[in-house]
Amino acid sequence: xxxxxxxxxxxxxxxxxxxxxxxxxxxxxxxxxxxxxxxxxxxxxxxxxxxxxxxxxxxxxxxxxxxxxxxxxxxxxxxxxxxxxxxxxxxxxxxxxxxxxxxxxxxxxxxxxxxxxxxxxxxxxxxxxxxxxxxxxxxxxxxxxxxxxxxxxxxxxxxxxxxxxxxxxxxxxxxxxxxxxxxxxxxxxxxxxxxxxxxxxxxxxxxxxxxxxxxxxxxxxxxxxxxxxxxxxxxxxxxxxxxxxxxxxxxxxxxxxxxxxxxxxxxxxxxxxxxxxxxxxxxxxxxxxxxxxxxxxxxxxxxxxxxxxxxxxxxxxxxxxxxxxxxxxxxxxxxxxxxxxxxxxxxxxxxxxxxxxxxxxxxxxxxxxxxxxxxxxxxxxxxxxxxxxxxxxxxxxxxxxxxxxxxxxxxxxxxxxxxxxxxxxxxxxxxxxxxxxxxxxxxxxxxxxxxxxxxxxxxxxxxxxxxxxxxxxxxxxxxxxxxxxxxxxxxxxxxxxxxxxxxxxxxxxxxxxxxxxxxxxxxxxxxxxxxxxxxxxxxxxxxxxxxxxxxxxxxxxxxxxxxx
Amino acid sequence: xxxxxxxxxxxxxxxxxxxxxxxxxxxxxxxxxxxxxxxxxxxxxxxxxxxxxxxxxxxxxxxxxxxxxxxxxxxxxxxxxxxxxxxxxxxxxxxxxxxxxxxxxxxxxxxxxxxxxxxxxxxxxxxxxxxxxxxxxxxxxxxxxxxxxxxxxxxxxxxxxxxxxxxxxxxxxxxxxxxxxxxxxxxxxxxxxxxxxxxxxx
Numbered sequence: 001x002x003x004x005x006x007x008x009x010x011x012x013x014x015x016x017x018x019x020x021x022x023x024x025x026x027x028x029x030x031x032x033x034x035x036x037x038x039x040x041x042x043x044x045x046x047x048x049x050x051x052x053x054x055x056x057x058x059x060x061x062x063x064x065x066x067x068x069x070x071x072x073x074x075x076x077x078x079x080x081x082x083x084x085x086x087x088x089x090x091x092x093x094x095x096x097x098x099x100x101x102x103x104x105x106x107x108x109x110x111x112x113x114x115x116x117x118x119x120x121x122x123x124x125x126x127x128x129x130x131x132x133x134x135x136x137x138x139x140x141x142x143x144x145x146x147x148x149x150x151x152x153x154x155x156x157x158x159x160x161x162x163x164x165x166x167x168x169x170x171x172x173x174x175x176x177x178x179x180x181x182x183x184x185x186x187x188x189x190x191x192x193x194x195x196x197x198x199x200x201x202x203x204x205x206x207x208x209x210x211x212x213x214x215x216x217x218x219x220x221x222x223x224x225x226x227x228x229x230x231x232x233x234x235x236x237x238x239x240x241x242x243x244x245x246x247x248x249x250x251x252x253x254x255x256x257x258x259x260x261x262x263x264x265x266x267x268x269x270x271x272x273x274x275x276x277x278x279x280x281x282x283x284x285x286x287x288x289x290x291x292x293x294x295x296x297x298x299x300x301x302x303x304x305x306x307x308x309x310x311x312x313x314x315x316x317x318x319x320x321x322x323x324x325x326x327x328x329x330x331x332x333x334x335x336x337x338x339x340x341x342x343x344x345x346x347x348x349x350x351x352x353x354x355x356x357x358x359x360x361x362x363x364x365x366x367x368x369x370x371x372x373x374x375x376x377x378x379x380x381x382x383x384x385x386x387x388x389x390x391x392x393x394x395x396x397x398x399x400x401x402x403x404x405x406x407x408x409x410x411x412x413x414x415x416x417x418x419x420x421x422x423x424x425x426x427x428x429x430x431x432x433x434x435x436x437x438x439x440x441x442x443x444x445x446x447x448x449x450x451x452x453x454x455x456x457x458x459x460x461x462x463x464x465x466x467x468x469x470x471x472x473x474x475x476x477x478x479x480x481x482x483x484x485x486x487x488x489x490x491x492x493x494x495x496x497x498x499x500x501x502x503x504x505x506x507x508x509x510x511x512x513x514x515x516x517x518x519x520x521x522x523x524x525x526x527x528x529x530x531x532x533x534x535x536x537x538x539x540x541x542x543x544x545x546x547x548x549x550x551x552x553x554x555x556x557x558x559x560x561x562x563x564x
Numbered sequence: 565x566x567x568x569x570x571x572x573x574x575x576x577x578x579x580x581x582x583x584x585x586x587x588x589x590x591x592x593x594x595x596x597x598x599x600x601x602x603x604x605x606x607x608x609x610x611x612x613x614x615x616x617x618x619x620x621x622x623x624x625x626x627x628x629x630x631x632x633x634x635x636x637x638x639x640x641x642x643x644x645x646x647x648x649x650x651x652x653x654x655x656x657x658x659x660x661x662x663x664x665x666x667x668x669x670x671x672x673x674x675x676x677x678x679x680x681x682x683x684x685x686x687x688x689x690x691x692x693x694x695x696x697x698x699x700x701x702x703x704x705x706x707x708x709x710x711x712x713x714x715x716x717x718x719x720x721x722x723x724x725x726x727x728x729x730x731x732x733x734x735x736x737x738x739x740x741x742x743x744x745x746x747x748x749x750x751x752x753x754x755x756x757x758x759x760x761x762x763x764x765x766x
């Protein structure tokens with residue numbers, strides 16, 4: 001690899017990569033996302049390699065192992081290019097037939113293509129499958145086209161051209177303004193305007209400033225950031241470099257989990273390749289702008305995704321939150337201005353710079369712009385990741401993309417935003433995916449994780465589950481959070497065992513008020529949100545547990561003392 | 565250092581830049597109750613008992629007075645119905661651990677906190693961190709530390725350090741508002757260095 005020293009050289013390199021590619025040469029893109037790997041894609045990949053070897057076709061067929069395509073429920077997924085024929089639920093024994101029939105003879109194998117469960121209609125190409133067709137895959141669309149371990153694949157599809165545009169055609173302030181006008185709001189949960197946050201750090205009085213990717217993603221049910229980062233690490237990295245340029249930072253950090261080795265591998269490779277090309281380090285693309293990135297790992301606790309705890313962890317201290325009476329964007333890592341955004345937020349930046357804020361503003365609702373990644377889990381046919389425009393109704397997400405509720409059961413409620421989010425009942429799912437609408441409903445966008453629950457789900461049990469999770473994942477420093485969680489856990493556990501006492505619900509509400517006002521960090525102050533939303537919409541269910549020792553969902557077995 | 569004028573409980577208070585609300589209040593003779601605060605130690609903000617209402621540009625926030633920096637035109641309320649509810653609940657949560665601690669009992673009378681609001685918890689420790697921070701910040705020995713996280717967080721002596729340093733020090737003992745610290749020490753001594761002190765702890 002040779003260093004790229006200008007925007008023209010970058011374009012030259014891109015053309016060079018394209019010209020070496022034979023557009024008609026068959027290539028097999030195999031999803032190696034976490035879910036597909038779990039479904040045995042490792043054996044599929046080796047089966048393809050073996051078969052190609054056996055038939056001495058190594059020079060004639062390419063194999064590309066890609067990141068997550070979405071539609072995990074139907075994995076392992078294999079796409080045959082250039083025709084984009086998409087095969088679902090592929091098994092190793094299908095491999096010789098795929099090679100001989102589809103790759104060589106160009107014939108479609110009917111049993112491996114998508115069949116609509118209702119109409120029975122078949123869809124051969126990825127773009128025709130309703131699951132993909134109806135999404136707006138601005139961030140995920142390239143996942144099936146590139147090998148995340150190969151920077152040339154990213155350059156081939158126009159990667160780093162947004163960086164070149166920012167560095168050579170725009171001033172840092174222009175970049176900042178573009179992101180501000182685009183109304184990009186943070187995807188990590190808060191929904192805070194990214195441009196305003198950048199501006200605070202940019203204007204903070206300290207020469208040394210930091211930019212950080214929050215890739216911690218610790219919420220149960222949230223797995224979209226990992227899918228995006230692992231499949232297309234350069235899209236996030238490009239956003240980070242552009243952000244650093246706008247903010248005036250020369251040092252970036254990526255903070256992620258210690259227990260995601262595949263992501264770690266792809267990140268290490270991406271950083272090394274970007275540096276070799278001169279896209280990181282000194283004098284990036286010959287522009288005079290310097291920027292370095294370090295990767296840091298957590299120690300395995302949910303609270304380290306909280307911004308001040310994350311920054312202390314990067315400093316090498318225990319990940320305990322620090323009160324943010326002076327914001328971290330002014331006073332963060334080593335008391336220096338530090339701008340933190342999550343993976344998805346950063347990945348939006350190159351899109352905004354390439355296509356402009358006007359384009360970005362054309363997607364979404366009045367105050368929530370762009371697309372949003374959603375990870376679906378729970379009682380839903382497709383446990384998977386989708387990307388939809390903001391404003392899409394929650395109903396469409398659950399039914400059209402999620403495929404509805406399995407086993408003929410009815411939808412009861414959906415929970416958004418994990419252990420700091422909220423639950424809303426089935427009657428409200430016509431509402432749009434929108435930061436402010438969801439907040440008014442007592443839920444929250446969170447990171448975009450939606451837990452779907454059928455009629456057999458007990459919300460007392462769900463409240464207990466989230467509190468249980470937090471009891472081991474908070475830091476334990478402040479009294480309202482540590483002791484509040486402890487007592488709520490006791491009360492909710494008793495309720496699910498039919499041992500609830502009169503006054504328990506009111507006591508939890510008292511605890512919630514104290515935790516919400518007095519806890520040290522934003523985790524402690526939002527721990528009670530799931531419970532409060534459940535009491536808002538499903539109070540009768542909690543009362544039935546306490547007063548009648550009855551579980552209306554017939555889920556808490558020990559509570560089923562009478563009448564069930 | 566420039567002078568800062570703020571209001572605490574309706575009274576105009578002069579402070580200097582860099583001071584906390586707690587320090588400004590103390591200087592003006594206004595009492596804000598605390599549990600984990602100690603003048604020799606860095607502000608900690610763990611007990612949240614010093615929570616006050618701070619009004620900045622029309623917005624009221626609940627903040628820890630021991631950490632919140634003074635600012636011009638800041639309006640602070642150290643007493644309100646909600647603050648009383650917060651402090652009462654904090655006491656009740658802690659009394660589940662240490663129902664017989666004198667400091668807690670005195671405050672419980674003042675705030676009307678009941679010691680049996682919650683079931684008795686096994687550990688006496690209220691996690692004020694006075695012992696841990698005193699050993700780290702004043703003695704610079706780190707013989708005692710917090711271990712684990714969330715609701716299983718506890719204080720624990722480091723046997724290797726404690727066996728060398730603690731027998732002649734024990735300056736943290738009087739700081740402990742409960743008996744948790746002494747219990748932790750007796751435990752580490754019995755397990756790790758029983759022979760170093762010939763007479764058992766009295």
